Amino acid sequence: MAAITTGGAGPERADALAVAPDAPDARAAAGSPREGGSGARQRRRITRRARLRRDKTLLLMTIPALALVVVFNYLPMFGVITAFEFYDPLVGVMHSQFIGLDNFRQLFGDPLFWTAVENTLAISAVQLALYFPIPIMLALLLNTVVSNKIRAFVSAVIYLPHFFSWVLVISVFLQMLGGAGLLNAFLIHHHVTPWNVMTDPSTFKLLVTSQAVWKEAGWGVIVFLAALAAIDPALYEAAAADGAGRWRRMWHITLPGMRGVIVLMLVLRLGNALTVGFEQMLIQRDAVGHEAADVLDTFAFYYGIGTSNYSYGAAAGLFKSVISLLLIYGANRLAHAFGEDGLYRK
Amino acid sequence: MTEVGFEGALAPGKLSQAAPPRRSSGRPVWEEPPTTAGQFGKGTVLVVVMALVLVPLYCIVVTSLSTQGAINQAGGLVLVPHGLTLDAYREVFGNGTVTRSLEVTFGITLVGTLISMVVSVLCAYGLSRFRSFGHRTILMVLIITMFVSGGLIPTFIVVTELGGYDQYWALILPNAVSVFNILVLRSFFSSTSTDLIDAARLDGAGEWRILWSVVLPTSRAVTAVIALFYAVGYWNTFFGAMLYMPTDQQKWPIQYVLYQYVNLGMTMPGVANSGYGGIHQQAAPLSLSMAVVVLTLLPILIVYPFVQKHFAKGMLTGAIKG
Incomplete structure (x- = not known):
């Protein structure tokens, strides 16, 4: 399921993952008894057992979470074998007929599948170009607001839509831009040809991008605000003393200070290039038609579960997962090439 | 910024460095005074951004509270409230x-x-x-x-x-x-x-x-x-x-x-053949669906202010640590 969470999870994941890599360092600094001969090994085995006894309550506490993760995350990973089977719900995963790569052969010859791939990549590209810079600009703007009260109020307002469901967001857009919405009431009132934005396939990519911006751009600001807050104010003061104006300070201090976070978010975005608002597409598919709204996730849903051809959908899902992993790896290589950490260090 | 201020409070010796003297406006002394055009532009952008979030929500709430007459007159969503009624909510809860x-x-x-x-x-x-x-x-x-x-x-x-x-x-x-x-x-x-x-x-x-x-x-x-x-x-x-x-x-x-x-x-069951038997005036379908939208929204709007101040702080420090 994790693979189909919407793009909004991006910024949240980013800082959690940035936390993770420092754990090994801390442990190494604390000194693990890895070096030494048999005597050291002997001591280590005793301490291991002692540590196990000491920490058994802590281990016990992790069991409920581990159990849920094993059942609902790891079992499905083994469930990908259904992609190589002709899965029959009545006989189960273990006893379904194994058919090798037939599902994939069928998939790669399916024009609907390639439409879904194309839509996914195109929507991702539009979002990268039009969505990605907005939280950065908003953060820069908010950061220059001196009054704490105003800044807190504005951020409270722009974070809010992040907590709305996609159904709610699309209902709002429907009322604003739909056939009976505010925009068309205005157009009709002024005798202009009405334009139902919600059912127009030609502008659908822009529509979904603007929905994503409305819902998540405010929330995306948090990560960049944090990066801005971490910049040493003394740098600004020194630059100002040297005669740098506010634009020069932004160029030479603010932007370099944000570089790491920007690259990290970019890596995440590229790694998630195949994940574009699953529920968002699902809800609007009927209105705008499947040629425009089918992406990889909805393809797996409609042609897997909708038609009870589960193995076919599983094959499409597996294709997506594999390409996504390659993308994350590639994006990280790219980040390392630019001298940044990315998701994990080299 | 807040992080630095906090550290400064812990270590009084660093106070002057950590918290540079500010004018009464809260702006550091070394920063040039804002230009009027800059302030105006910044203010406009912030107001527009907030309006993009708040105006649709406002329209939806007002429409859910409007009578069919008001909705017909506006030709859809109602911007200026008049003829307010709770009929839609009565209908939805019925x-x-x-x-x-x-x-x-x-x-x-x-x-x-x-x-x-x-x-x-x-x-x-x-x-x-x-x-x-x-x-x-x-x-x-x-x-x-x-x-x-x-x-x-x-x-x-x-x-x-x-x-x-x-x-x-x-x-x-x-x-x-x-x-x-x-x-x-x-x-x-x-x-x-x-x-x-x-x-x-x-x-x-x-x-x-x-x-x-x-x-x-x-x-x-x-x-x-x-x-x-x-x-x-x-x-x-x-x-x-x-x-x-x-x-x-x-x-x-x-x-x-x-x-x-x-x-x-x-169509909502119970609307076409109204369960109210004509005692109440039939609520407009648009106000009904907007009432459902509001009910979906309301719990989030109620809880949000209590937690929001925490998460701004909590998430920020979490992110900085990372």
Whole structure:
């Protein structure tokens, strides 16, 4: 399921993952008894057992979470074998007929599948170009607001839509831009040809991008605000003393200070290039038609579960997962090439 | 900025460096005074951005409170309120589907949040001690699931083969654990003062006692934020219902009902042949669907202000640590 969470999870994941890599360092600094001969090994085995006894309550506490993760995350990973089977719900995963790569052969010859791939990549590209810079600009703007009260109020307002469901967001857009919405009431009132934005396939990519911006751009600001807050104010003061104006300070201090976070978010975005608002597409598919709204996730849903051809959908899902992993790896290589950490260090 | 100020307060010697003298406006002395055009442009952008969020919500609330006459006159959504009435809400609450879905969603949200919080807090605490046995392996097992997933269909197959079809647990358990939330909790828990924990242990407290009486009380803000994240997630449950209970209307959560009414244009049962027998004036269908939108929105709007101040702080410090 994790693979189909919407793009909004991006910024949240980013800082959690940035936390993770420092754990090994801390442990190494604390000194693990890895070096030494048999005597050291002997001591280590005793301490291991002692540590196990000491920490058994802590281990016990992790069991409920581990159990849920094993059942609902790891079992499905083994469930990908259904992609190589002709899965029959009545006989189960273990006893379904194994058919090798037939599902994939069928998939790669399916024009609907390639439409879904194309839509996914195109929507991702539009979002990268039009969505990605907005939280950065908003953060820069908010950061220059001196009054704490105003800044807190504005951020409270722009974070809010992040907590709305996609159904709610699309209902709002429907009322604003739909056939009976505010925009068309205005157009009709002024005798202009009405334009139902919600059912127009030609502008659908822009529509979904603007929905994503409305819902998540405010929330995306948090990560960049944090990066801005971490910049040493003394740098600004020194630059100002040297005669740098506010634009020069932004160029030479603010932007370099944000570089790491920007690259990290970019890596995440590229790694998630195949994940574009699953529920968002699902809800609007009927209105705008499947040629425009089918992406990889909805393809797996409609042609897997909708038609009870589960193995076919599983094959499409597996294709997506594999390409996504390659993308994350590639994006990280790219980040390392630019001298940044990315998701994990080299 | 706040971080630096805090450090400065702890170390008085650094005060002058950490908190540069500011004018009464709060602007540092070295910064040039703002230009009028700049201030005006900045203000305009901020107002427009806020209006983009707030105006649609305002229209929806006003329309849900409007009479059919007002809606007809406006030709759709109502911008200027006149002829306000609660009829739409009376109608919606008289409608079994919506009331039922609200009950279901509240139930799922309460039970789900409780389960998620218990499981996540325990796990986060279990992993929060440096050099505790096996914590890195378990952490790895959890983090892998953020990158690798079986995908939609295999998850569906696992849940249905476990008998989850048409069961409420299918909306709760598959997403009960968010590894991201566990990582955030863990990073806060492991920053709890070790002196406090050692003192509690000297007093004979076990791990459960330390978690309950020392670690949780000192991490109240982050716990509240994570609980909000989980609760909002459950409140917004939509796809799970589409996947696991597409036909049983009695089990639909509110988001799925909203989808049926507003996005698919399903007629509301009890509206066409009004159960009110003509005593009340028939509420306008548009105000009805907007009333459902408002009911979906309301719990979030009510809880949000209480938690928002925490999460701005909590998330920021969490992110800075990272």
